Amino acid sequence: MKKILLFLTLLLSVVTFSQETIKKDSLKTVTIESNRKGLKKSISGTANTTLVTSKELLKAACCNLAESFETNPSIDVNFSDALTGTKQIKMLGLTSPYIMITEENIPSVRGASQAYGLSFTPGTWVESIQITKGAGSVVNGYESISGQINTELIKPLKDIPFYLNVYGSTDSRFELNTHFNRKVSDYWATSLFVHGNARVSKNDMNDDGFMDNPLGKQINITNRWQYSNPETGWVSFLNLRYMNDYKQTGQLDFNPDRDRFTTNYWGSEISTERIDFSSKVGYVFKDMPYQSIGFQNAFSSHNQQSYFGLNQYDIKQQSYYSNLIFNSIINNTKHKFATGLNFTYDKYSEFVNLADVSRIDNSVGVFFEYTYDDSDKFSYILGGRLDYHNRLGTFFTPRLHVKYNPWDKAVIRFSAGRGKRAANIFAENQNLFASSRTFSILNTNGKIYGLDPEIAWNYGLSFTQNFKLFGMNADTTVDFYRTDFQNQAVVDVMNSPQQVLFYNLKGTSFANSLQLDFNLEIIKHLNLRTAYKYYDISTDYLSGSYQRPLQAKHRFFANIEYETHIVKKGRQWKFDYTVNWLGKQQLPNTRTNAAADSFPEFSPSFTVMNAQITRTFSSTFEMYVGGENIGNYRQDKAILGADNPFGSNFDTSIIYAPVFGQMYYAGLRFKIK
Amino acid sequence: MKNIVLGMMLLFVTLSAQAQDKKNKNAKYTIEVNGNCEQCKKRIEKAAFSVAGVKSADWNIDDHKLHLIINEEKCSVTDVKKAIAKVGHDTDEVKATDEDYEKLHSCCLYERK
Numbered sequence: 190m191k192k193i194l195l196f197l198t199l200l201l202s203v204v205t206f207s208q209e210t211i212k213k214d215s216l217k218t219v220t221i222e223s224n225r226k227g228l229k230k231s232i233s234g235t236a237n238t239t240l241v242t243s244k245e246l247l248k249a250a251c252c253n254l255a256e257s258f259e260t261n262p263s264i265d266v267n268f269s270d271a272l273t274g275t276k277q278i279k280m281l282g283l284t285s286p287y288i289m290i291t292e293e294n295i296p297s298v299r300g301a302s303q304a305y306g307l308s309f310t311p312g313t314w315v316e317s318i319q320i321t322k323g324a325g326s327v328v329n330g331y332e333s334i335s336g337q338i339n340t341e342l343i344k345p346l347k348d349i350p351f352y353l354n355v356y357g358s359t360d361s362r363f364e365l366n367t368h369f370n371r372k373v374s375d376y377w378a379t380s381l382f383v384h385g386n387a388r389v390s391k392n393d394m395n396d397d398g399f400m401d402n403p404l405g406k407q408i409n410i411t412n413r414w415q416y417s418n419p420e421t422g423w424v425s426f427l428n429l430r431y432m433n434d435y436k437q438t439g440q441l442d443f444n445p446d447r448d449r450f451t452t453n454y455w456g457s458e459i460s461t462e463r464i465d466f467s468s469k470v471g472y473v474f475k476d477m478p479y480q481s482i483g484f485q486n487a488f489s490s491h492n493q494q495s496y497f498g499l500n501q502y503d504i505k506q507q508s509y510y511s512n513l514i515f516n517s518i519i520n521n522t523k524h525k526f527a528t529g530l531n532f533t534y535d536k537y538s539e540f541v542n543l544a545d546v547s548r549i550d551n552s553v554g555v556f557f558e559y560t561y562d563d564s565d566k567f568s569y570i571l572g573g574r575l576d577y578h579n580r581l582g583t584f585f586t587p588r589l590h591v592k593y594n595p596w597d598k599a600v601i602r603f604s605a606g607r608g609k610r611a612a613n614i615f616a617e618n619q620n621l622f623a624s625s626r627t628f629s630i631l632n633t634n635g636k637i638y639g640l641d642p643e644i645a646w647n648y649g650l651s652f653t654q655n656f657k658l659f660g661m662n663a664d665t666t667v668d669f670y671r672t673d674f675q676n677q678a679v680v681d682v683m684n685s686p687q688q689v690l691f692y693n694l695k696g697t698s699f700a701n702s703l704q705l706d707f708n709l710e711i712i713k714h715l716n717l718r719t720a721y722k723y724y725d726i727s728t729d730y731l732s733g734s735y736q737r738p739l740q741a742k743h744r745f746f747a748n749i750e751y752e753t754h755i756v757k758k759g760r761q762w763k764f765d766y767t768v769n770w771l772g773k774q775q776l777p778n779t780r781t782n783a784a785a786d787s788f789p790e791f792s793p794s795f796t797v798m799n800a801q802i803t804r805t806f807s808s809t810f811e812m813y814v815g816g817e818n819i820g821n822y823r824q825d826k827a828i829l830g831a832d833n834p835f836g837s838n839f840d841t842s843i844i845y846a847p848v849f850g851q852m853y854y855a856g857l858r859f860k861i862k
Numbered sequence: 863m864k865n866i867v868l869g870m871m872l873l874f875v876t877l878s879a880q881a882q883d884k885k886n887k888n889a890k891y892t893i894e895v896n897g898n899c900e901q902c903k904k905r906i907e908k909a910a911f912s913v914a915g916v917k918s919a920d921w922n923i924d925d926h927k928l929h930l931i932i933n934e935e936k937c938s939v940t941d942v943k944k945a946i947a948k949v950g951h952d953t954d955e956v957k958a959t960d961e962d963y964e965k966l967h968s969c970c971l972y973e974r975k
Binding site for chain 2: 476477478479518520521522523563564565
């Protein structure tokens with residue numbers, strides 16, 4: 190209690206400070222109330238954006254952001270490795286480093302937080318998620334290549350006074366979420382979110398002597414303040430967050446105090462501490478509701494100390510991000526524009542097995558984005574930005590999105606754009622430390638670990654038609670996107686099972702993705718969502734051209750939801766079932782290993798099913814039970830060389846399917862309105 | 863002293879007179895426009911935007927109110943009403959001709975007052 194008080198006092202002092210010094214806004218903050226529909230695709234929006242509402246997030250275990258895409262076909266959720274249980278996401282077949290991930294339009298998962306960052310945002314904090322396929326907007330930066338995911342957290346002025354969520358599962362994970370909210374005055378409101386989770390016991394379902402999921406604990410606290418004064422036009426947000434996450438994994442008999450950095454048993458510990466502070470100040474001009482100015486500032490410190498067997502990896506990233514944006518019109522609201530300045534500073538203190546690879550990155554950029562909307566059928570967004578970056582050089586980033594409604598309830602969208610980024614090869618591929626692979630960087634002339642920046646162009650075409658089928662609502666979408674890499678920091682696990690090579694792309698690398706969606710309301714309250722996805726992701730490696738490893742060429746997805754009528758006092762049942770079928774996946778090359786320690790060239794195809802039942806007792810109390818992987822499909826061999834973890838064939842990174850079998854969970858949600 | 867007071871008064875008077883003379887670049891108006899549907903909304907807003915000086919036009923289907931922001935140096939609210947009447951929609955001040963009204967799509971034939 191004393192600590193909380195201290196915390197609040199600290200915040201108040203920050204508030205007064207920032208009021209004096211900074212005076213501006215939260216710009217493109219899209220606030221959406223919980224909708225009847227969980228996933229919303231707009232017919233009128235210019236970009237190919239799906240809105241995931243909080244209702245959708247209640248359909249799965251959704252403990253954190255990484256797990257909140259299970260019921261959404263635009264994003265594929267994979268497992269990153271057999272140790273940390275961290276879920277990796279992919280969009281258009283590309284992993285999360287190629288996606289711009291923002292929280293309330295401030296870049297959040299980038300650099301050091303790339304591997305585990307999505308698991309650092311608890312699901313209950315989320316109000317909505319916007320998923321944009323393709324190039325994206327220039328306003329937030331130049332890094333996005335395959336798409337953008339923006340998360341909006343619950344807004345203090347709209348929050349309820351108290352919220353409690355308790356969760357427990359058969360893989361011995363427990364979570365507790367509590368939210369407190371107070372309206373301080375007519376204009377000020379504040380929320381305090383406290384999240385804790387822990388996995389308390391060791392599980393080894395496949396009897397390989399290794400834990401299937403790490404032991405862990407996380408404490409995550411955020412305090413948000415919102416100010417909004419409609420009379421003056423001033424709005425503001427202030428956020429402070431503290432997060433501490435600890436994971437321990439490896440062999441069951443591994444005892445960190447006794448066995449750390451020895452070859453007694455193989456084990457790993459990952460500790461992450463993160464502090465975030467962000468502010469937004471905005472002003473909407475009086476008499477001119479279409480004109481506004483906004484100023485965002487964010488500071489974060491991310492410190493990860495870890496080791497994987499004998500491999501030690503420490504990274505600390507201190508970041509500062511600033512964005513000044515001015516929105517207005519040319520003549521009338523059919524012609525809108527946004528223009529402004531960005532500044533980013535990243536200080537990385539990074540040590541790979543004690544080798545110092547620290548660096549400082551900074552960049553400054555200007556952007557201009559013009560939106561034309563004929564308020565009828567046609568609209569487009571044309572954006573460009575010019576950046577100077579100490580490692581990427583001076584470069585221009587163009588982006589275009591076009592929308593046209595050819596006839597009733599139909600929309601065609603086209604997008605094209607360029608993205609450029611510095612690949613943090615160690616942070617992004619740290620799952621490979623949990624193997625006997627040696628890391629080699631083959632280039633020395635580039636400015637990022639010897640490598641050149643990654644540059645890619647992305648083009649996309651999409652068509653959606655809404656219609657009536659037997660009198661019920663239905664819609665279908667066809668999406669095709671292509672990403673062409675001009676340069677890529679190639680991560681090569683196709684050469685040898687004892688090595689991972691990093692080098693600049695020589696030849697071609699591209700990612701084609703085709704997605705067919707069909708959604709139907711079968712009867713009232715019974716909805717079906719289906720998708721088929723085809724990926725052709727090919728890269729020229731030193732040893733030849735291969736499909737990207739651990740990527741299924743064909744995927745099928747279906748989700749059925751059913752809910753009963755809400756009867757008096759808000760009583761209701763909700764049922765949800767999701768099935769994912771994954772075709773065969775290219776596996777990393779393990780041919781030269783002994784037969785017992787090798788995989789075939791391709792994985793088998795398999796099916797994973799999840800289901801959940803929610804019982805709402807009243808508008809303030811509900812309980813849910815669910816199961817993940819209820820078909821109990823397991824990868825039969827998860828860790829190569831598990832019997833000799835310090836030998837040359839050890840590898841935990843080749844995971845194409847669930848390692849843990851069935852998992853059941855239960856939870857409750859309680860609100861005070 | 864008297865002179866100063868007089869001088870200041872004069873200054874104020876001229877200033878305020880000037881301010882009144884100066885036309886509002888962001889004048890807000892809410893006018894009533896008759897219509898029915900989503901298609902009417904598009905037609906009404908399109909007509910409003912066709913008048914140079916209209917910065918923002920937003921018609922609400924439920925209460926039939928058109929919210930306008932116009933630059934009075936370039937146009938007047940009557941100009942906007944005329945433009946809207948020309949495409950067949952009655953406004954509080956300017957009414958559409960029967961001929962223009964009958965050109966509307968069948969679902970847009972709102973009940974005339």
